[in-house]
Amino acid sequence: MNDVAYLSPFVPPEWIAAHGLRPRWLRLSRAEQATDAGAHRGVCPCAGALMERVHRAGDLAGVVLTTVCDQMRYAAAWLDAQSGPPVFLLNVPSTWESPETARLYADELRRLGRFLVKLGGHAPTEKEVVATLRRYDQARAALRAECLSVSARDYALVLDRLAGHAPSPPAPLPKGEGRNAIPLALLGGPLLEEDFELLDMVVEAGGRIVLDASQGGERTLPAVFDEMRVSSDPVGELTRAYFGTIPDVFRRPNTGLYDWLGRRLRATGVRGILFWRHVFCDLWHAELPRIREATGLPVLDLDTTEGDAGSTPRMFSRVESFLEMLRESAIP
């Protein structure tokens, strides 16, 4: 048992792997209905499902959570009081304008390293770290090249694999949806297992997700590593590639998210945005009006709760109507 679970894009899986443990991206499921503390009103479905999954997990050496939202902080406190696997809470600063914050993140990676050693991992040699970082970077590079030619569902699944142990470049995948479909962006929080149906639903309704900006999608991939810096300062390079470049909603100010979104929306020709937020996720919820203002694109607000699988007729008809509206607006 040497799997270490995580579900934040700010946890570098290669850092876990370099310590001889298996990183495992937690794709949560709505079937994991929260009990105990997680069942309270106001707990977001992700935090609730996480608590349930980790609490009952008998196959994890440890769990790494982050401070990017306070529900996860409280989930960590709750899990810490249970008899489940050890929990490490990685401090990811919200601010980024001072260099001290990057130093804090780098120190946190080192502290994570000590935690991993305690879990049964080993302190890696510099050579091991560099080799592991390169392996993950190469796998991601291959994926980036593929992203426009595969379906959104397949792409998301490959990203999941990449976030795990010993990634390899993805095998050729079936070509994506029809080129006449309406190009859409998916923006927001993480997809739970059942939510992948949303991606199929979009195809069925005549759309095509060309930009997966959900948590776990293209938006949350780290930057390409700089070969020189990987060799000279691997922790520094991890810090730059993860903390320094992943645009996210919790950053303060979160202008980086809008800069990235603007660039990617222009590059992909997106005509509408599916805004994916879990109920009680304040960070995404509060951004909705600004996303509308900043992008000038039609936005469909998809708020989901636990037990509200993506395949529900309500959601399907909303997606269908949204695409219908986009289609009509294209007719001169």
Add this chain to the structure above:
Amino acid sequence: MTQPPRCLSLDQWDRRYAELCAAGMREPSYGGCLRRHVEDGDDRLLHLKMDDSPAALRLWNFLLSEEDRLREAQASGKRLVGAMKDLGTVPVMVYALDNLIAFYPDGAWWLPCIMEHGDGLLRIADSLGVDDSFCPVRAMLGAFENEAHFPIPELLVSSVGATCDDFSAIAQRLEAMGHPIFWWEIPHRRPPEPDEPSVLLPGMFRAAQSQVAFVQSELERVRRRLEEYAGKSLSDDDLSAGIHRANLVRRKLATLREIVFKAARAPLPSLEMLVAEMLAIHFCSDQYECLVVLDELIAEAGRRAVDDVGVTDEEAVRVFWVNPVADLRVMNLLEDAGGRICGTEYLFSHALDLLPQHVPPMEALARAALADPMVGSARDRAARVCRDMRAFGAEALVVSRIPGASHCAMEGPLIRDVVRRELGVPVLEIEVPTLIDTMTPTLQTRLEALVETVKRGRV
């Protein structure tokens, strides 16, 4: 012998005020009859019961005249700083500069209650896409938008990081509305690793020395920004003097809490104590007057304690209260149900703790900021609640949820479990909306049940 104190309705206060004036009561410039605040829209006063002392009158007038005070300060050439979220640290720095005044725009969260929604602030927040799934702090957006309450500060300084998501999200929305914010990072306070250098913080929390150093570096950024804004330097000596003045307020509050929470009969009501404790965070925009207000409350409470009179009887159940209430009337309700407050953790205990004066001032401020009960684990906070409950002899705990507040979803059960295990006392978790009127019978019944449970346990 002191007359037994009473809690008065506003109508009763009108008569009381006339009596006090006839008896020659002298008031400060912001003094006057409480009724005038209702005329300004503070309708909640019509449904509150307030302590009958001149000290309480001064406290209420001090609180409810803050907006006027801020405008006067601005008109006199002082510059305003909107401190946000940290609740108690940045204002100490601001008040160390004589040409700046700090206040918390977050305080607008009580306006919908005080004005019984006559302010329309929550409707404005709704229209800005921040609906009632967020905590009432969203009223702050409305206050910035309609500019009908506090004057808009030219500088906003907000802590972020280990803060509640509601606040972080609302503040980011505010910035996007055209109000730039100077953000500073407050990291999650973690337990020090074995062999890692650590320090004891105010409130008895322990933190890694490296975290203190990090927060200090963040506060140094705040210091530089304040210096730019004030147009003058903020030396360590200035800061030490500022810390000394803040500690005067904190010492007085500690004295007041000691008298009130430990007396056989509560010498002051829970409502006035809540208002008094709030003075700690930014001195209600006047540090010197704040001291006078507290002196009068201490004198009144002390007299009553010596004379063994109070607003509750000796049988009142001693309750420790966690989180501030969105509707102030709940404080009256507790006493109506047979309870009294004996200890609080209103999210800003770190603003009540003395700032360390044996270390350099910036380090002292960093330690205080890291001692915020909300930036650490909920289990740390629960441990502090247990310590304070023991110190004040509390017999029960009420965890009051703030509607929509992200931290409230999980902290209640975490605190409850620790307190039950450590102290074995009854715990009640309730949610208090901005106005409790439609829920009063339910809340009253639940509080009465808590009181009865404790009383049965005494037998």
